[in-house]
Amino acid sequence: MEFRREMKSMELLSPLAGFERELKWVEYREDPLTACQSRINVARVGRERQAQVGVDLTGVIEGTRGDCLFCPHNIEQRTPRFPPELYPQGRIKRGECLVFPNLFPFAQYHAVGTLTREHFLDLDEFTPEMLVDNIMASRDFIALVHQRDQGAKWPMWIWNHLPPSAASIIHPHVQILVDEAPSPELSRLLRRSEEYFAARGRNYWQDLVEEERELGQRYIAENDSLAVLASYAPRGNREVQLIFKGLSNLADLGEGQAMDFATSVVKILRCYKGMGVNSFNLITYSAPSGERLDYYWLSARMISRPFFQPFYTNDTGFMERFHDIWVIETLPEDVAAQLRKGF
Template sequence: MAIKLRKKTESFIFYNNDGEKIERETEIRLDPLTGESSRLVYDAGLAIAPTDYSEAAEKTKGANCPFCPENIFKLTPVFPDKISEEGRIIEGEALVFPNLFPYSKHNGVVVFSGDHFVRLNEFTPQFIINAFKAAQRYIHKVGITDSQAKFASINWNYLPLSGGSIIHPHLHIIISDSGTNYQTLTYEKARQFEMETGKSYFLELYETEKSIGERWIAEAGTIGWLHAFAPKSHNDYISIFQNATSIEDIEDADWHHFANGLQNIFSLLIEQGFPSFNLVLSIDPEEKEPIHVRLIPRMTLGALDTSDINFFQVLHQEPLTYKAPEVIAALARGQF
């Protein structure tokens, strides 16, 4: 088996005030592609209370939101003619326009619809399909007009806990001459894997996890869902588009299967009490590896609403999780 799933366990021994021995284990797992480690730490029974954004949504909607229908055409900028002669890209209810404060050479924002606050259980397949197809059209347009911008991704911060500054649902499309650290490392290691094995890493991961079954979730059409072996958070879902290495390869049926899969993941996030998430759809700049998606939940911890990201993730760049991937994958299978 070309995919190597490596882990080790460390034990910490201490005593309570009565002299009773206590042993806690930390499992260190290595990402099968990059070799980066993440830690599965002791779970004392993590209880998550989802944040209610109803009041905040009421205060920020309508005249107070640049993405609501009464403002969106007045307050958002427009693309040059070579991207869209109409200034923006429209797909159903979804609308794409330039980001006023760009993260890269090309940065489009996709607003899903006129609805200001959409709860996880209210995202319909068509909402999702329209938004991602609109993003697809923008990436296609940029690809025609700028051959140097090879690194593309579709990104979603859902609600403020994820870093989203506006409650109104929206995506960011980032297209750049330079890859992010995640993209650069992932595709460099994927090339190395291909040189050593003669195989595509993500297709091999797809088949390996499907055959093992422990972290495999489900398959719909040519899209597979699994849980990461070395997760970047308390859940870490990976979706792989088997037959799509470029954005042009994704067909309507693929978006439909993907949207239905996301709905199922959303159901499990709701069940666990996760109120928010980050998502990235990443495209190989050389169009060799299948397009893949990663989704992790975001939350706060305890009575102080403590951030779920601390020095370990930010400075040591090492993810922590309280939840075993195999347990989460088994729960996710029940949603499909």
């Protein structure tokens, strides 16, 4: 496994008195599996953002509460139900979680699952139980879809929190998508993992965990079922990977492993809050339902997004949207060092 990196410097004249020569450093990195590119400049975190002002969010939270479709006073009346042939009870219930169809889908099977009855929770207010209830209800949806339609075997479980992450509703919720084909990025992960296995007879994800454990710099925590690492070549700031040992797809996720995952996510959320984060994305890369792959382990990735406030500078620009290069302002080794304290 090769962790490719290159430091490139650029000399410029400082605008400060005397126009001293100043060196700016950018680190170019490639993901060891996919060769996907990131460029890291930690100095960017301190750059001026002219339209950004700190503000109290109470107004936004209270202003959206009354009309919220996902709050207990509306959810039963105003959210759709699954057709009886998929799920006769209409919506999947577990604890505080309710899973129901997405009114504005962009996948063949696209559901929404609430995480809590509360309209808003801060990052340190989520509990592992809320997450486990949601993940298990989501897994049931994924399994029901696959039972009814054998072609629908590519599931995703996604949590976008607050508008900077592209969530359109403040109320905490996840999306569950099941498609007939993998996304291009997932195809790439599977293909490269299979090639790695063919060449070395070993599972890339297992090797990654072992190598990162040995190196220590990006290693955060692990137990028998889950490993937590800061990504070497991130696609977002403060990127964390959660790798499910010995499990390749979401449909086969058991309660114990789900609890380990939920507990780790809750710890990361608390650390994120301590770092001044309030918005994030959490996504999964699952192998197909009904297939157990030796060469592939299920993983999830979390990234922080810009702080939710009326005006903020987006963290996704032309390099990400048009050139597939991720410009990053947090050093993975620093992220790991900070998160380790929360585990």
